Amino acid sequence: MNMIREWDWSTVIDAFPLIFKAMWITLGMTIACYAFALVFGLVWTFIRRVRIKPLQRLISFIMEFIRTTPPLVQLYFIYYAWPLVPYVGVTLDPITTSILGLGIHFSTYISEIYRSGIESVDKGQWEAATALNFSTRQKWTKIILPQAIPPTIPMLGNYLIIMFKEIPLTAAVGVGGMLLTAQKYGAKFYEYMEPLTLVALFFLLLSYPSSILVQKLEQKMNRRFDKKPGGSNNGKEVTAS
Amino acid sequence: MEPIVKYEDVHKSFGDLEVLKGIDLNIAPAEKVALIGPSGSGKTTIIRLLMTLEKPTSGYIEVDGDPLWHKEVNGKLVPADEKHLREVRGKIGMVFQHFNLFPHMTILKNCTVAPINVLGMDKEEAEQRAVEMLEKVGLADKLEAYPSQLSGGQKQRVAMARALVMRPKVMLFDEVTSALDPELVGEVLEVIREIAEEGEMAMILVTHEMDFARDVADRVVFLDNGVIAEQGKPKDILENPQSERLQSFLERFRTSSSS
Numbered sequence: 001m002n003m004i005r006e007w008d009w010s011t012v013i014d015a016f017p018l019i020f021k022a023m024w025i026t027l028g029m030t031i032a033c034y035a036f037a038l039v040f041g042l043v044w045t046f047i048r049r050v051r052i053k054p055l056q057r058l059i060s061f062i063m064e065f066i067r068t069t070p071p072l073v074q075l076y077f078i079y080y081a082w083p084l085v086p087y088v089g090v091t092l093d094p095i096t097t098s099i100l101g102l103g104i105h106f107s108t109y110i111s112e113i114y115r116s117g118i119e120s121v122d123k124g125q126w127e128a129a130t131a132l133n134f135s136t137r138q139k140w141t142k143i144i145l146p147q148a149i150p151p152t153i154p155m156l157g158n159y160l161i162i163m164f165k166e167i168p169l170t171a172a173v174g175v176g177g178m179l180l181t182a183q184k185y186g187a188k189f190y191e192y193m194e195p196l197t198l199v200a201l202f203f204l205l206l207s208y209p210s211s212i213l214v215q216k217l218e219q220k221m222n223r224r225f226d227k228k229p230g231g232s233n234n235g236k237e238v239t240a241s
Numbered sequence: 242m243e244p245i246v247k248y249e250d251v252h253k254s255f256g257d258l259e260v261l262k263g264i265d266l267n268i269a270p271a272e273k274v275a276l277i278g279p280s281g282s283g284k285t286t287i288i289r290l291l292m293t294l295e296k297p298t299s300g301y302i303e304v305d306g307d308p309l310w311h312k313e314v315n316g317k318l319v320p321a322d323e324k325h326l327r328e329v330r331g332k333i334g335m336v337f338q339h340f341n342l343f344p345h346m347t348i349l350k351n352c353t354v355a356p357i358n359v360l361g362m363d364k365e366e367a368e369q370r371a372v373e374m375l376e377k378v379g380l381a382d383k384l385e386a387y388p389s390q391l392s393g394g395q396k397q398r399v400a401m402a403r404a405l406v407m408r409p410k411v412m413l414f415d416e417v418t419s420a421l422d423p424e425l426v427g428e429v430l431e432v433i434r435e436i437a438e439e440g441e442m443a444m445i446l447v448t449h450e451m452d453f454a455r456d457v458a459d460r461v462v463f464l465d466n467g468v469i470a471e472q473g474k475p476k477d478i479l480e481n482p483q484s485e486r487l488q489s490f491l492e493r494f495r496t497s498s499s500s
């Protein structure tokens with residue numbers, strides 16, 4: 001078989017609809033994993049605010065563990081090893097596995113972003129809210145979150161793009177996104193170049209404009225918080241550590 | 242007349258550091274008290290305890306007849322919960338050194354958000370009251386501006402309006418001019434003076450402005466190293482200090498502020 005061959009437009013045309021269809025799966029997975037990460041990130045953030053030292057240390061350790069282990073290993077673990085764990089182990093389908101795996105992995109980063117947002121709000125804001133006798137709930141909804149959230153939006157956007165680019169990992173447990181579709185196409189017709197190029201192109205076309213959008217957002221938020229008043233240090237930029 | 246604020250043997254420690262070493266202090270309704278003393282003597286801590294921003298280590302504080310950090314259950318005093326604190330705290334207002342305005346809200350909103358959400362006032366009434374207070378501090382033309390667009394002196398005047406709309410019975414001022422450029426101090430002191438002259442509200446003013454203290458206060462309390470070392474009429478305290486500690490404090494003060 002001849003491995004060196006010309007670029008074939010008819011293969012492109014043939015593969016395009018398949019890859020295009022798979023793009024929706026990839027996008028759907030991105031959104032599902034991201035939504036899970038956003039919500040689960042909130043859970044981490046609130047558990048970590050409970051003032052019990054051992055609990056805080058335990059949670060930090062678990063988060064650090066999740067963050068420092070490759071997501072692919074986590075996916076394999078959930079898919080292949082989890083069902084074998086006594087008592088709690090269950091077999092999960094590829095989509096659930098992926099949403100759990102990538103969702104939890106990214107939730108640790110998202111939680112860090114939430115935390116940095118909350119901590120970027122000056123202590124004086126809490127004190128002023130107390131002095132005006134707001135309830136705890138009102139302090140969060142009226143005073144703290146409206147200031148904590150905007151500066152985190154560009155970073156959250158960045159993670160959405162990163163997440164999108166990590167979705168091909170889910171091919172490893174059998175989610176039929178763009179990558180797996182291209183791979184199958186290749187295996188079937190011995191034509192890898194065109195479908196894989198298409199996949200790369202789709203990723204480029206989707207991520208590049210998004211990253212420009214995020215950059216714009218970031219500039220806007222920075223300007224907004226540049227002139228932030230109120231004395232002391234509440235104009236500082238928020239960075240995820 | 243019953244005092245509006247009572248401190249009885251109040252202690253406060255931060256870790257091993259005892260900052261307040263037994264404070265006894267009564268404040269009459271409508272009384273204006275200036276709190277002076279060296280840096281670190283515990284002035285801020287005293288008023289933060291009253292604003293419930295800090296919890297006393299021991300002792301008893303009363304506001305308008307109600308225990309602040311305790312509540313009565315079957316005739317016994319037990320530590321207060323947040324619900325009780327919220328009930329009593331409503332009688333206290335505070336103006337901060339660094340203003341602490343809400344940067345994401347307009348000036349008007351800064352002054353209406355608490356009346357609407359905390360006092361349950363309707364929007365129109367809250368706005369009417371806010372505008373009235375903003376007029377009093379001379380900023381009725383800035384309703385739609387954001388805090389970032391104001392000078393330090395203006396911000397501090399908004400902060401006062403924001404506290405005033407809640408109609409507290411006791412207002413606390415923590416060195417409210419010390420973060421301001423010198424040329425802006427006057428306008429803020431002027432507003433405080435006017436509020437003080439209006440009357441009914443008791444005021445505790447932590448300040449380094451001795452002339453201002455003399456003008457506005459009914460009583461000057463000198464705090465040193467966590468205890469009230471001397472107190473009395475402004476004239477007596479500032480012109481005829483008895484204790485050596487107060488004498489040297491005022492002396493240091495005169496030399497540092499005239500230089």
Ligand SMILES: Nc1ncnc2c1ncn2[C@@H]1O[C@H](COP(=O)(O)OP(=O)(O)OP(=O)(O)O)[C@@H](O)[C@H]1O
Pocket residue numbers: 255258260278279280281282283284285286287
């Ligand atoms: N949250 C805190 N944790 C630890 N120490 C504190 C805290 N707040 C205040 N202190 C310490 O308590 C002491 C008294 O502080 P306080 O702010 O009441 O003094 P002050 O009289 O207001 O001084 P200044 O004139 O400098 O404002 C200081 O030594 C200060 O370092």
Ligand SMILES: [Mg+2]
Pocket residue numbers: 284285286416
């Ligand atoms: Mg102080």
